[in-house]
Amino acid sequence: MSSMNGLIIQLAYVAAAALFIMGLKLLGSAATARKGNTFSAAGMLVAIVAALIDQGIVSYQWIIIGILVGGLIGAAAARLVQMTSMPEMVALFNGFGGLASLLVGWAALNGDATTFTVITIVLSVLIGGVTFTGSLIAYGKLSETLGSGAIQFRGQQVVNSLIVLGIIGSAAMLSMDPTNMTWLYAVIGLSLLFGIMAVIPIGGADMPVVISLLNSYSGLAACAAGFAINNNILIVAGSLVGASGIILTQIMCKSMNRSLGNVLFSGFGSGVTEATVVEGEIKPISVEDAYYVLEAATNVAIIPGYGMAVAQAQHVVKELCELLEQNGAEVNFGIHPVAGRMPGHMNVLLAEADVPYDQLLEMDEINPRMETVDVAIVIGANDVVNPAAREVESSPIYGMPVINVDTAKTVFVLKRSMASGFAGIENPLFYKENTRMLFGDAKESIGGLIREFS
Amino acid sequence: MTIVFLTFILMLSVFLGFELINKVPATLHTPLMSGANAISGITVVGAIALAGTGDQDLAQWLGAGAVALASINVVGGYLVTDRMLAMFKKKEGARK
Numbered sequence A: 001m002s003s004m005n006g007l008i009i010q011l012a013y014v015a016a017a018a019l020f021i022m023g024l025k026l027l028g029s030a031a032t033a034r035k036g037n038t039f040s041a042a043g044m045l046v047a048i049v050a051a052l053i054d055q056g057i058v059s060y061q062w063i064i065i066g067i068l069v070g071g072l073i074g075a076a077a078a079r080l081v082q083m084t085s086m087p088e089m090v091a092l093f094n095g096f097g098g099l100a101s102l103l104v105g106w107a108a109l110n111g112d113a114t115t116f117t118v119i120t121i122v123l124s125v126l127i128g129g130v131t132f133t134g135s136l137i138a139y140g141k142l143s144e145t146l147g148s149g150a151i152q153f154r155g156q157q158v159v160n161s162l163i164v165l166g167i168i169g170s171a172a173m174l175s176m177d178p179t180n181m182t183w184l185y186a187v188i189g190l191s192l193l194f195g196i197m198a199v200i201p202i203g204g205a206d207m208p209v210v211i212s213l214l215n216s217y218s219g220l221a222a223c224a225a226g227f228a229i230n231n232n233i234l235i236v237a238g239s240l241v242g243a244s245g246i247i248l249t250q251i252m253c254k255s256m257n258r259s260l261g262n263v264l265f266s267g268f269g270s271g272v273t274e275a276t277v278v279e280g281e282i283k284p285i286s287v288e289d290a291y292y293v294l295e296a297a298t299n300v301a302i303i304p305g306y307g308m309a310v311a312q313a314q315h316v317v318k319e320l321c322e323l324l325e326q327n328g329a330e331v332n333f334g335i336h337p338v339a340g341r342m343p344g345h346m347n348v349l350l351a352e353a354d355v356p357y358d359q360l361l362e363m364d365e366i367n368p369r370m371e372t373v374d375v376a377i378v379i380g381a382n383d384v385v386n387p388a389a390r391e392v393e394s395s396p397i398y399g400m401p402v403i404n405v406d407t408a409k410t411v412f413v414l415k416r417s418m419a420s421g422f423a424g425i426e427n428p429l430f431y432k433e434n435t436r437m438l439f440g441d442a443k444e445s446i447g448g449l450i451r452e453f454s
Numbered sequence B: 001m002t003i004v005f006l007t008f009i010l011m012l013s014v015f016l017g018f019e020l021i022n023k024v025p026a027t028l029h030t031p032l033m034s035g036a037n038a039i040s041g042i043t044v045v046g047a048i049a050l051a052g053t054g055d056q057d058l059a060q061w062l063g064a065g066a067v068a069l070a071s072i073n074v075v076g077g078y079l080v081t082d083r084m085l086a087m088f089k090k091k092e093g094a095r096k
Helices: A001-025 A033-052 A061-080 A083-108 A115-142 A156-176 A179-200 A205-228 A232-255 A260-265 A286-296 A306-310 A314-326 A347-353 A365-371 A440-451 B003-020 B026-040 B045-050 B058-085
Strands: A300-302 A330-335 A360-364 A375-379 A410-415 A435-439
Touching: A001 A033, A001 A232, A001 B003, A001 B026, A033 B026, A033 B045, A033 B058, A061 B045, A061 B058, A083 A115, A083 A205, A083 A347, A083 B026, A083 B045, A083 B058, A115 A156, A115 A179, A115 A205, A156 A179, A205 A232, A205 A260, A205 A286, A205 A300, A205 B003, A205 B026, A205 B045, A232 A260, A232 B003, A232 B045, A286 A410, A286 A435, A286 A440, A300 A314, A300 A365, A306 A314, A306 A347, A314 A330, A314 A347, A314 A440, A330 A347, A330 A365, A330 B003, A347 A360, A347 B003, A347 B026, A360 A365, A360 B026, A410 A440, B026 B058
Parallel strands: A300 A330, A300 A375, A330 A360, A375 A410, A410 A435
Antiparallel strands: none
């Protein structure tokens, strides 16, 4: 009877895995993505129901309380979160996932654990702990409750190495004597500390990489927990998430022309800004003059960056886009892979403002067309349109693929002030012959343009 | 033997994951991430067994905590992904 029960549960896990895989496959196209998410959610439901019918369960009280509490918090967060704050929310959720795996690993330890089990428990505690505190720091940096700069101090690498050695040592001791919980607590404490140490030296501009990586870790932690408790659905689902996070991390690194090691250890954006000699002068433009140029334009490209999110300008941008189209212009959006604070952040904000997704072009699609563009409007983006990446070999971002707005006939840069970008790098674009600066709050500036049109 | 079997599953899932995720367009990367987040809440499945022992010991409380945390991921992750994906629309011929 109980083996029958076990068989049903295992078969349900197989079905759940199939649903997860189909769900991810459907996520391959914007037209089917929503259905894919529903498939994936159905898979999760099947897996949870299967876990609940396990005959080993004696009391449902705390299971139900846990699901209710967590479910209510999750539902409230999902409903209330602003689209501009998605990176913070994903960071927090990554952290919760990590902590859950840490707790499962911890609870799975008992006196007669084999060395293999102890290793998997240590891995789930380690990855889960790093994910948890690392995500909290990332959350703090993204929400600016912590300073977004990179924190570095002398001897940082030494301290980190000591922590790693401490974790390995404690793990070795634990595998020799699994009844001695002190070593497990040491692993937990050091893992939590290591998560903090790993993320503090990373600057705010590199957060897209960090949350992709933590996303991956949250999956790998689940995977390790699956090994610790011999559960293959945790391994399948966890490794799918792990793979997803790793791919996003790679894409982000490639888009910044940097290696992962460089992102994790160099403290980019905190160091000294080199004094590039930029020739030319800043040419400001008034809203009225900008309107005259736009009115005559037949091909307009809009390049949004995080500044658009900060100014909550996506809805007025959409409005301007419609007015330009009514005026006979073709309008496209050029989205750089690292624009915003997480992969695909700009696309979600523009989708929220009802911009159709086929109007959002990736960097490689928009760049070849840029020479035919009459006006490129840069809204709150800086480093991702910086021509220094192509021209100035001494620039820290030299070699990074950028959107070549400077090859458009005219460039408008909407900017609050002349302060340099998040990464603190001088931008020669602002001094180019064909660049006009439209200073002020992006939302107000665009609002002004809309008033001129109507 | 269990170790080999589980490792086998791990290896296949990782390769499958790479194949699947590589096909996701950049425009959907945020929903992909929050959807992946929801999937990583799969830990709830492991936590349920731990929380249901009725033993009133440390392991049970840890399990209950893990159930709650993972449930945040599962419910929050799927709902917010759905909310986002509902906003993605294709360009229509006629404009309002």
